Amino acid sequence: MPSIPMTENEERRVLKTLGLQSTEDLFVSVPPKIRDAADFKIDLGEMDDHTGRGLTEHELRLYFHKLADKNAYAGKYTHFLGGGIYDNIVPAIVNQLTLRGEFLTCYTPYQPEISQGTLQYIFEFQTLICRLTGMPIANASMYDGPTATAEAVLMAQRLSAKKEESVLIAGSLSPEYKGIIQTFLCGHSKMPVEIPWKADSTLDFDALASLTTEHKPCAVVVSYPNYFGSLEDLKVIKQKLPADCLLIVAVPDPSVLALYEPPGLLGADIVTGEGHQFGTPMLFGGPHVGFFCTRKEYLRQMPGRVCGETTDSRGQRAYTLTLSTREQHIRREKATSNICTNQGLIALRTTIYLSFLGKSGFLKLGETNQSLYDYLADALEHKGVIPQFKNALCYREGVFKVPNLTQRFKKAVALNMIPGIPLSKYFKEKEFNDSLLITVNPKHTKRDLDKLVEVLSHD
Amino acid sequence: MIEQKSTQGLSLREGTIFDRSEKGRIGFEIPPLTVPRSHAKKFARENPAEFPEVSELDVIRHFTRLSSWNYAIDLGTFPLGSCTMKYNPRINEEIAAIPGLADIHPELPPELCQGALEVMYRLEKALCAVSGLDEVSLQPAAGAVGEFTGLSVIKRFHEKHGSNRKYVLIPDSAHGTNPASCSLVGYETITLKSGENGNVSPDAVKEALDKYGREVAALMMTNPNTLGLFESNISEIADLLHGIGAQLYMDGANMNAIMGIAKPKDMGVDVMQYNLHKTFSTPHGGGGPGAGPVAVRQHLAPYLPNPRVKFVDGKYILENLNDSIGRVKSGYGNFGVMVRALTYIFHHGSNGLKQVSRKAVLNANYIKKRLSEKYEVARNAPSFHESVFTDARQQKEFGVKTLQIAKALIDYGFHPPTVYFPLVVPGAMLIEPTETESLRELDELVDAFLDIAARIEKGEKFDNAPTKTIIGKVDEVGAARKPILSLDDRAH
Numbered sequence: 001m002p003s004i005p006m007t008e009n010e011e012r013r014v015l016k017t018l019g020l021q022s023t024e025d026l027f028v029s030v031p032p033k034i035r036d037a038a039d040f041k042i043d044l045g046e047m048d049d050h051t052g053r054g055l056t057e058h059e060l061r062l063y064f065h066k067l068a069d070k071n072a073y074a075g076k077y078t079h080f081l082g083g084g085i086y087d088n089i090v091p092a093i094v095n096q097l098t099l100r101g102e103f104l105t106c107y108t109p110y111q112p113e114i115s116q117g118t119l120q121y122i123f124e125f126q127t128l129i130c131r132l133t134g135m136p137i138a139n140a141s142m143y144d145g146p147t148a149t150a151e152a153v154l155m156a157q158r159l160s161a162k163k164e165e166s167v168l169i170a171g172s173l174s175p176e177y178k179g180i181i182q183t184f185l186c187g188h189s190k191m192p193v194e195i196p197w198k199a200d201s202t203l204d205f206d207a208l209a210s211l212t213t214e215h216k217p218c219a220v221v222v223s224y225p226n227y228f229g230s231l232e233d234l235k236v237i238k239q240k241l242p243a244d245c246l247l248i249v250a251v252p253d254p255s256v257l258a259l260y261e262p263p264g265l266l267g268a269d270i271v272t273g274e275g276h277q278f279g280t281p282m283l284f285g286g287p288h289v290g291f292f293c294t295r296k297e298y299l300r301q302m303p304g305r306v307c308g309e310t311t312d313s314r315g316q317r318a319y320t321l322t323l324s325t326r327e328q329h330i331r332r333e334k335a336t337s338n339i340c341t342n343q344g345l346i347a348l349r350t351t352i353y354l355s356f357l358g359k360s361g362f363l364k365l366g367e368t369n370q371s372l373y374d375y376l377a378d379a380l381e382h383k384g385v386i387p388q389f390k391n392a393l394c395y396r397e398g399v400f401k402v403p404n405l406t407q408r409f410k411k412a413v414a415l416n417m418i419p420g421i422p423l424s425k426y427f428k429e430k431e432f433n434d435s436l437l438i439t440v441n442p443k444h445t446k447r448d449l450d451k452l453v454e455v456l457s458h459d
Numbered sequence: 460m461i462e463q464k465s466t467q468g469l470s471l472r473e474g475t476i477f478d479r480s481e482k483g484r485i486g487f488e489i490p491p492l493t494v495p496r497s498h499a500k501k502f503a504r505e506n507p508a509e510f511p512e513v514s515e516l517d518v519i520r521h522f523t524r525l526s527s528w529n530y531a532i533d534l535g536t537f538p539l540g541s542c543t544m545k546y547n548p549r550i551n552e553e554i555a556a557i558p559g560l561a562d563i564h565p566e567l568p569p570e571l572c573q574g575a576l577e578v579m580y581r582l583e584k585a586l587c588a589v590s591g592l593d594e595v596s597l598q599p600a601a602g603a604v605g606e607f608t609g610l611s612v613i614k615r616f617h618e619k620h621g622s623n624r625k626y627v628l629i630p631d632s633a634h635g636t637n638p639a640s641c642s643l644v645g646y647e648t649i650t651l652k653s654g655e656n657g658n659v660s661p662d663a664v665k666e667a668l669d670k671y672g673r674e675v676a677a678l679m680m681t682n683p684n685t686l687g688l689f690e691s692n693i694s695e696i697a698d699l700l701h702g703i704g705a706q707l708y709m710d711g712a713n714m715n716a717i718m719g720i721a722k723p724k725d726m727g728v729d730v731m732q733y734n735l736h737k738t739f740s741t742p743h744g745g746g747g748p749g750a751g752p753v754a755v756r757q758h759l760a761p762y763l764p765n766p767r768v769k770f771v772d773g774k775y776i777l778e779n780l781n782d783s784i785g786r787v788k789s790g791y792g793n794f795g796v797m798v799r800a801l802t803y804i805f806h807h808g809s810n811g812l813k814q815v816s817r818k819a820v821l822n823a824n825y826i827k828k829r830l831s832e833k834y835e836v837a838r839n840a841p842s843f844h845e846s847v848f849t850d851a852r853q854q855k856e857f858g859v860k861t862l863q864i865a866k867a868l869i870d871y872g873f874h875p876p877t878v879y880f881p882l883v884v885p886g887a888m889l890i891e892p893t894e895t896e897s898l899r900e901l902d903e904l905v906d907a908f909l910d911i912a913a914r915i916e917k918g919e920k921f922d923n924a925p926t927k928t929i930i931g932k933v934d935e936v937g938a939a940r941k942p943i944l945s946l947d948d949r950a951h
Contacts (some may be wrong), residue, residue: 001815002548003546010897014822018828028841031694035720040588041588044808045577052808053811063805064798066574070577071567074558084789087562087564093518096519100522102526102529103531103744106530106532106743107745108745111875113929113932114530114869114928117525117526117527120475132508137945143600176789182785183785186614187643257508282562283561283793284572284795285565286748286788286791286795287600287793287794288789309948310933310934312930312931312932316930329880332648333638338606338607341601345748348745355513355518356486356513357487359508359512360512361488365489368490418567
């Protein structure tokens with residue numbers, strides 16, 4: 001094995017040093033019944049020659065390229081998929097820089113003297129995320145947008161003085177976000193209550209008022225934009241909440257913040273979201289990177305790692321992980337979260353991407369998504385494929401009623417096109433039978449959009 | 460004093476990326492618009508996000524300079540105990556970057572992502588084979604999420620069997636995530652005192668079970684434990700738990716020690732989590748991403764996270780279970796990490812994986828033998844993949860502690876071991892060499908440790924170590940007292 005250097009001679013040398021006859025003598029503490037049954041066989045599928053050997057690099061390439069060809073990847077299919085995961089163009093330098101062994105093969109920066117590279121980019125990541133969301137503090141990153149949002153709900157419950165820990169979540173939140181929040185609340189007695197949406201898919205304020213009176217929630221979770229692509233009026237929502245109820249804003253698509261007011265300026269108490277589209281491919285859903293921001297007064301209840309700037313013994317500027325007394329390795333069962341790391345390498349990709357895209361590039365990214373969507377929505381409506389939510393103010397994605405959806409979807413696939421996410425998968429109401437969530441991304445051109453309109457508007 | 464590996468090489472200073480910003484400079488360009496330009500119609504952002512304005516070379520130089528301030532496996536031995544810092548084979552990276560495996564959206568209909576589903580299916584089967592357990596969910600994003608998932612599965616199992624249990628037993632040698640995960644699930648933890656050799660004794664378990672009875676939902680233990688020792692009584696402990704319907708959770712953080720040597724299922728384990736970033740060589744990446752798949756015995760399989768991958772009539776399909784605990788991660792988990800782990804597993808094959816554990820254990824014992832010349836071994840029992848030393852001799856006679864020894868090691872060009880963990884060993888130094896280190900590198904590491912010991916005996920204190928790093932000791936108290944967490948927090 002190329003990655004196991006020990007030769008037979010060296011093994012004998014080690015055994016001699018240890019005063020042992022055979023390597024097997026090292027396993028005497030394993031009861032014989034367990035030791036004797038320990039053999040296993042890995043099935044290498046079509047590549048298996050039943051010798052137990054591993055595959056060479058060449059064979060690995062053959063096998064995995066064959067698997068890869070069975071997937072409808074973005075280079076082969078034009079797709080209009082979104083709903084929380086967004087295709088984007090990844091600059092060459094993001095891959096090149098993150099493959100540097102000093103970033104790739106280091107550990108969580110517990111030893112600041114030999115981890116300044118990691119620590120400084122985390123500090124820059126935190127700065128970028130604060131400026132993105134308009135919030136004063138951000139942590140070193142979380143696993144993904146949905147788990148960051150679940151952690152936000154748990155944090156709101158910790159902050160709450162109330163015994164009953166009700167939480168309201170917008171019905172228009174992504175089904176994945178809802179599902180994951182529910183799973184993470186399994187340790188609590190109350191499950192979140194959903195707030196219905198209005199005809200334009202934004203939050204129903206009357207329902208919000210009556211539900212807050214009834215449940216006295218410690219937090220309300222809304223999404224910006226929501227799963228149907230619509231922007232919510234966060235300022236008004238915040239005004240309608242009782243003083244002791246936190247507003248948690250999930251931003252599954254942070255490119256929206258290029259054009260629209262950031263939640264930090266609109267009354268949000270915690271802002272979470274998913275940052276993978278900034279430099280990381282879709283990767284079938286992960287690894288991605290969640291971000292987590294809050295107000296300064298809640299700092300010590302924030303989950304996850306945080307990097308801070310300080311000085312060293314020589315008077316130089318230096319970075320270190322800080323405020324770790326909130327964390328599991330110190331606080332154990334009383335920790336703010338069981339999380340013991342951040343999403344280092346993906347946070348690095350985000351930092352490189354946002355730095356390289358820069359102030360004007362970021363504006364252009366938002367503008368491109370908005371322009372492509374507005375053009376597509378107009379063209380679809382013109383051809384009789386109408387939006388499900390009237391007068392919705394949408395950014396980059398929206399829900400359309402597509403007649404004969406199943407058939408037209410198949411027709412699109414035959415033309416190497418995946419037209420969107422059929423929402424009947426997640427919403428069982430009859431009104432979602434022919435609903436398609438259609439998402440644009442910066443790889444699209446006018447031609448791609450025209451082709452989609454053509455396919456979706458005819459049988 | 461031996462020759463130290465670290466030198467005074469050219470290491471360049473660098474401010475933040477924002478310091479390189481120049482108004483109007485354009486960085487990465489996205490394609491020009493092919494449709495009419497439109498703008499926000501409402502809620503328009505007034506002040507654009509203040510991102511830097513830098514060129515491609517600015518970005519390359521900035522991050523390359525930063526990278527040169529990190530220590531990494533690629534630079535030298537990284538004997539961080541319980542973290543399994545083995546070499547990350549580069550073929551893994553190449554395979555994971557294939558567009559057909561990277562540029563795929565999780566909302567693809569199953570018939571359009573058969574290759575991706577096969578990756579998941581084959582990895583699940585491989586993890587079943589190694590553990591002997593019956594089913595695996597790959598969804599948890601990290602070891603800690605794996606713990607949360609496994610405990611949630613246990614909780615759901617008890618609820619479905621009409622039993623509302625309250626407690627999880629955890630030995631005092633456990634990793635901090637174990638009790639934190641219990642709290643997250645809503646279980647209270649009962650700490651078990653570990654025995655002489657750091658092992659969990661059946662008597663201690665029995666005593667706890669006598670006291671708390673059917674209120675006990677599970678016992679969580681790590682095997683080999685955090686002292687690097689095999690829990691020989693694990694089957695007996697499993698029987699005790701099963702006798703009252705409680706479950707045995709095994710933290711699989713140390714699986715690198717026992718592939719082909721002992722299967723968790725044969726030990727009586729009901730559920731465990733793997734750490735793909737440890738055992739299966741996916742890069743730690745400065746703190747992530749990892750992946751924490753959960754393996755279970757058949758009776759717990761109905762509660763695993765949704766969706767499940769199945770192979771039916773020659774096709775891979777996705778299925779939702781009615782009694783599932785639900786989702787714990789978006790998509791299907793950290794798929795990119797799964798691709799790397801499967802590449803590693805196929806690269807090694809059954810024979811190679813078994814060699815991994817044998818060689819990891821040999822290396823750990825070799826270090827233990829050689830270091831015991833100057834350092835106190837915490838527990839005198841056969842070690843598996845890691846072993847624990849203490850600063851007892853250095854501290855008692857010369858007043859030098861573990862922290863100084865660890866920092867001194869940096870000047871010799873090595874990453875320090877895990878220090879002050881496990882908590883049950885005062886002044887602990889937990890050393891895990893892994894199988895990918897050659898004897899030559901291990902000898903150099905040991906020589907450095909011994910040289911430090913010799914210098915301590917001559918009266919050196921190492922209070923200012925490390926001296927050759929780009930920064931000295933950081934003011935951690937200051938960092939916590941007045942947190943500066945972003946550039947905008949700096950006093951102007």
